[in-house]
Amino acid sequence: MAHPKDHKGISRRGLLKGAAGGALGVGALGLLAGCENTTTPIGDCAGGDGSSNLVVPKPVGPGGLPLPRPDNAVTWAITSDNEPIPDGVPDENGPLGIYNYADYLDPSLIKKFEKLTGRQVKLATYNSSDEAIAKLASGAVAFDVIIGLSGSNIVNLIAQQLLQPLNHSYLGNLEKNVWPELQDPFYDRASRYTVPYVVWSDGIGWRNDKIAADIAGMKVPWDIFWESHAYTGKVAILDDKRDALSMPMQRDAMRTGRRPDLNTEDQKIVAQAGKDLGQLTDICNVKVAITDYQTLPEAKTWLHQSWSGDLLSAAFYYMPKGVPPSVLSYWAPDVNGVVQNDFFCIGKAAKNPALAHRFVNFMLDEAVAYANFVDFVGYTPPQTNIDAELLIKKGLIPKSLTDAVVRPEQFPFNQELLQLSVAGEQYWDEAWSKFKAG
Amino acid sequence: MGSRWTWRLLALPGVIWLTVFFLLAFYAVIAVAFGNQNTLSEPVPFWNPLDWNVGYMFDTLQNIWQGDQFLTVFVRTFVFVTLALVLALGIGYPVAYFAARHAGRWRGLVLLLLILPFWINYLMRMLAWINLLSPDGMGTRFFSSIGIERLFLSLNLLSERGGWLEGQPFTVIMALTYGYLPFLILPLYAALDRIDQRQIEAARDLGASPAGAFRRVTLPLSRPGILAGLVLIALPMFGDYYTPDLVSSSTKTTMIGNQIDQLTRQGSEKVVGASLTLILAVVLLGLMFYYLRATRSADDRAEA
Numbered sequence: 116m117a118h119p120k121d122h123k124g125i126s127r128r129g130l131l132k133g134a135a136g137g138a139l140g141v142g143a144l145g146l147l148a149g150c151e152n153t154t155t156p157i158g159d160c161a162g163g164d165g166s167s168n169l170v171v172p173k174p175v176g177p178g179g180l181p182l183p184r185p186d187n188a189v190t191w192a193i194t195s196d197n198e199p200i201p202d203g204v205p206d207e208n209g210p211l212g213i214y215n216y217a218d219y220l221d222p223s224l225i226k227k228f229e230k231l232t233g234r235q236v237k238l239a240t241y242n243s244s245d246e247a248i249a250k251l252a253s254g255a256v257a258f259d260v261i262i263g264l265s266g267s268n269i270v271n272l273i274a275q276q277l278l279q280p281l282n283h284s285y286l287g288n289l290e291k292n293v294w295p296e297l298q299d300p301f302y303d304r305a306s307r308y309t310v311p312y313v314v315w316s317d318g319i320g321w322r323n324d325k326i327a328a329d330i331a332g333m334k335v336p337w338d339i340f341w342e343s344h345a346y347t348g349k350v351a352i353l354d355d356k357r358d359a360l361s362m363p364m365q366r367d368a369m370r371t372g373r374r375p376d377l378n379t380e381d382q383k384i385v386a387q388a389g390k391d392l393g394q395l396t397d398i399c400n401v402k403v404a405i406t407d408y409q410t411l412p413e414a415k416t417w418l419h420q421s422w423s424g425d426l427l428s429a430a431f432y433y434m435p436k437g438v439p440p441s442v443l444s445y446w447a448p449d450v451n452g453v454v455q456n457d458f459f460c461i462g463k464a465a466k467n468p469a470l471a472h473r474f475v476n477f478m479l480d481e482a483v484a485y486a487n488f489v490d491f492v493g494y495t496p497p498q499t500n501i502d503a504e505l506l507i508k509k510g511l512i513p514k515s516l517t518d519a520v521v522r523p524e525q526f527p528f529n530q531e532l533l534q535l536s537v538a539g540e541q542y543w544d545e546a547w548s549k550f551k552a553g
Numbered sequence: 554m555g556s557r558w559t560w561r562l563l564a565l566p567g568v569i570w571l572t573v574f575f576l577l578a579f580y581a582v583i584a585v586a587f588g589n590q591n592t593l594s595e596p597v598p599f600w601n602p603l604d605w606n607v608g609y610m611f612d613t614l615q616n617i618w619q620g621d622q623f624l625t626v627f628v629r630t631f632v633f634v635t636l637a638l639v640l641a642l643g644i645g646y647p648v649a650y651f652a653a654r655h656a657g658r659w660r661g662l663v664l665l666l667l668i669l670p671f672w673i674n675y676l677m678r679m680l681a682w683i684n685l686l687s688p689d690g691m692g693t694r695f696f697s698s699i700g701i702e703r704l705f706l707s708l709n710l711l712s713e714r715g716g717w718l719e720g721q722p723f724t725v726i727m728a729l730t731y732g733y734l735p736f737l738i739l740p741l742y743a744a745l746d747r748i749d750q751r752q753i754e755a756a757r758d759l760g761a762s763p764a765g766a767f768r769r770v771t772l773p774l775s776r777p778g779i780l781a782g783l784v785l786i787a788l789p790m791f792g793d794y795y796t797p798d799l800v801s802s803s804t805k806t807t808m809i810g811n812q813i814d815q816l817t818r819q820g821s822e823k824v825v826g827a828s829l830t831l832i833l834a835v836v837l838l839g840l841m842f843y844y845l846r847a848t849r850s851a852d853d854r855a856e857a
Contacts, residue, residue, distance in 0.1 A: 348713070
């Protein structure tokens with residue numbers, strides 16, 4: 116299989132050999148032809164085992180592990196050197212180390228947990244999943260609870276053995292409160308290593324007082340971005356290669372009625388998505404940002420590709436005085452869009468594993484999850500008691516943001532942005548780098 | 554004997570500092586750029602030069618050579634930085650000149666005012682501009698009241714009234730200028746302050762007009778200061794990525810620093826990010842080389 120990055124494998128030694136074998140001074144291509152091809156990515160994953168070198172002729176995930184897909188559910192093994200804690204272990208003394216995205220958990224709930232258990236909680240934050248995984252892998256800090264990673268990182272987490280398997284006897288609220296759809300997810304059958312935290316969709320957030328178009332009523336609502344010349348300078352898409360590049364893919368699918376593969380590793384499709392997205396540079400001088408929860412309320416942007424939770428946190432906290440949250444609208448597709456969940460995990464090196472289990476179970480409590488949702492994060496917890504209609508009735512959210520509350524029935528018809536093979540991810544990174552260069 | 558060792562010992566902290574935080578760190582970048590990556594997309598540095606893998610560097614250079622996105626951002630970065638340098642010099646030189654030669658007994662105060670912006674973090678100053686340049690911000694109203702807004706609109710440097718933050722290249726250039734200006738003024742001030750007043754008087758006595766004396770005496774003598782100031786601000790400007798991020802975040806203003814930031818922070822192209830860093834470093838090294846040669850020849854001339 117010719118991989119376009121194959122020549123990345125040439126070593127200097129190879130080059131020298133090539134140069135010695137052929138005439139000096141031939142062009143780079145001549146040199147390439149004469150070179151040995153050392154390797155594409157080398158398979159020595161940290162902490163990985165020998166099996167990573169047994170490559171299967173199919174997209175393979177980090178460390179040679181399979182890539183979970185809805186039609187390829189994966190059960191991660193529990194190994195003898197990494198077993199769940201036994202039942203009934205009393206809480207350790209703490210402090211409980213939590214590792215999370217910044218501002219992704221209500222601090223008052225942490226205080227509540229501290230009061231409840233008499234144990235201290237120490238929160239550390241990260242800005243990107245890569246940063247989080249690199250820090251976890253370095254072993255510099257042993258975190259107990261890790262929050263915010265998702266199906267786009269799961270294989271990496273497992274391959275590097277950064278997680279410990281969970282003991283469900285501590286997690287009664289999982290079965291009791293969490294959507295049945297997420298009890299046995301395909302990316303981690305039997306929830307051996309992960310528990311869902313919050314769910315979100317990718318959609319369109321806009322200011323309905325500035326944009327007259329009936330976006331939700333359009334045949335292909337994504338088209339609004341390509342018809343947004345009138346809003347030049349006030350249009351933005353998410354600064355995340357997967358979310359952003361999957362947008363033109365979804366648009367295409369809606370137009371043709373075909374089902375898209377938002378985890379495609381087809382270089383042509385990914386490159387085309389990058390080109391389609393690139394049209395927005397000229398159409399509306401598109402911005403690339405993840406500050407929609409601030410810029411939409413302040414009307415610095417009018418049209419934003421958004422994560423559902425950002426619109427709700429915008430409505431909950433970020434509205435300037437005198438601007439009602441009803442000026443915000445959100446639309447997400449019913450089918451073939453992105454619906455995904457982040458999760459809780461417990462670090463393999465956790466010093467307080469029992470306390471960590473207790474914290475996860477605490478966060479899965481109905482009242483706690485609800486408070487975290489409406490008092491702080493705005494991202495829907497996958498809990499059976501959450502009901503958009505009820506929130507509207509209570510006046511917590513305007514009707515125009517109904518779509519921002521994710522519902523369980525959205526999961527089967529939409530897709531998660533999942534971990535890709537290294538080669539596949541390179542296609543996405545290339546397309547993204549090209550797009551962002553303008 | 555003893556004192557010689559004392560001096561050498563005194564140099565030690567500096568040498569250690571340079572070795573650890575510059576040489577070793579820089580070698581690590583080289584080892585990554587000429588390394589490979591594993592199946593977790595993590596870079597694997599090749600420390601031994603004999604093992605170096607030129608594939609990624611080759612790819613990156615080819616991208617530039619073929620006029621792909623890296624060339625686009627390189628060219629854009631050069632244009633942005635050059636314009637920002639011209640603007641900074643245009644604003645900074647008169648200020649430094651005034652402070653050094655005409656401020657009289659207010660010199661201390663003027664100097665203090667020049668240093669004042671250093672007290673506030675660069676990022677904070679940029680964040681302040683976001684408020685100032687928002688559609689109803691004070692800066693926007695000021696620009697509108699003195700006609701700058703209309704001028705920019707007519708020059709097509711602004712797409713609509715109050716749209717300073719809507720992804721305008723010129724806003725980025727202005728922000729860069731503003732952010733780094735103090736670093737230009739100080740060395741310039743020092744250079745201008747050092748000029749012997751009597752040389753200018755001699756020029757005037759020999760019949761030079763004020764403008765002539767400036768052009769033939771002051772300007773050439775302040776050249777080392779100009780170069781030092783320009784180098785001092787050009788280097789961080791080339792690597793800057795948060796300024797365009799903060800005041801624009803449009804794809805039309807992506808600089809090379811943004812691409813490096815994006816490639817190295819997330820995803821599977823970290824080795825490409827290291828290659829790009831290295832290419833930028835080599836280009837900047839070329840500029841530094843020119844600077845050193847230029848100042849040396851200026852020194853030689855001064856001595857002659």
